[in-house]
Amino acid sequence: MKFSRQREAIKEFMMTRKDHPTADTVYTHMREEFPNISLGTVYRNLQLLTDIGELQKVRVGDGLDHFDADTSLHYHFYCRQCGAVIDMDMDSITEINDIASKTFDGYIESHSLTFSGLCGRCVIRS
Amino acid sequence: MKFSRQREAIKEFMMTRKDHPTADTVYTHMREEFPNISLGTVYRNLQLLTDIGELQKVRVGDGLDHFDADTSLHYHFYCRQCGAVIDMDMDSITEINDIASKTFDGYIESHSLTFSGLCGRCVIRS
DNA sequence: CTTTTTGCAAATCGTTTGCATGGAC
């Protein structure tokens, strides 16, 4: 893999963000630094960084791919009002794969746990 | 809401299935009974049945909408090899929303837990 | 006769891809 300024910028941008930007959000921000960067390049690099384990794809059920620079096992919250994707501050249940395996005929590799409802901001407004 | 033969057939079909068909699968099967049914009608009715609580939309991270006539809280397994979506035979952790609420600033309405790996068939072949 | 639902086709949205050019090494 060859170095690319665009990929480096995308990686750095992702590491500054605690929320979980979509490709389009990344694209919008990259345009400030690279006015000619294309959506294709953003998608390619997000996918590539995911493949080499520097990013994690987060799918919370809104149909969009979100990306997370924190690749550790942790859980997410999806606000069905404003669409925010937020990290949950709770221990991950590492043993749950083993528990589930006992009543499952196959190999469980991972799990994902996503909460949904109204985030702090939205719960106040409602 | 008015009665429609198509919607009734879709509902009945969904109740016979323990897997979690996509709109396209439903469409294919409906064509046997209604050779002229359109994809739009299938999508519209799946969405409508979901809205009135007769179906549940299941998103396991493959980018497709799966539908489930069992609307109770339960967990799913997604086989990343063959794409199968399977119900997990385990108790649902009803208290997990409350546990998560304690360290979360907002209103948690629901959670979804999805496992992934290789299903029984695929684990044998590999 | 009014209103909902249908079938069809076109539109939309997020994402992927082919290809000629430019940058990395």
Next chain:
DNA sequence: GTCCATGCAAACGATTTGCAAAAAG
């Protein structure tokens, strides 16, 4: 000079939508 990465635009797949005609009430 050889490859890999880019920008651009076209293609793609799943889903949604506008509309005139058909079915329900």
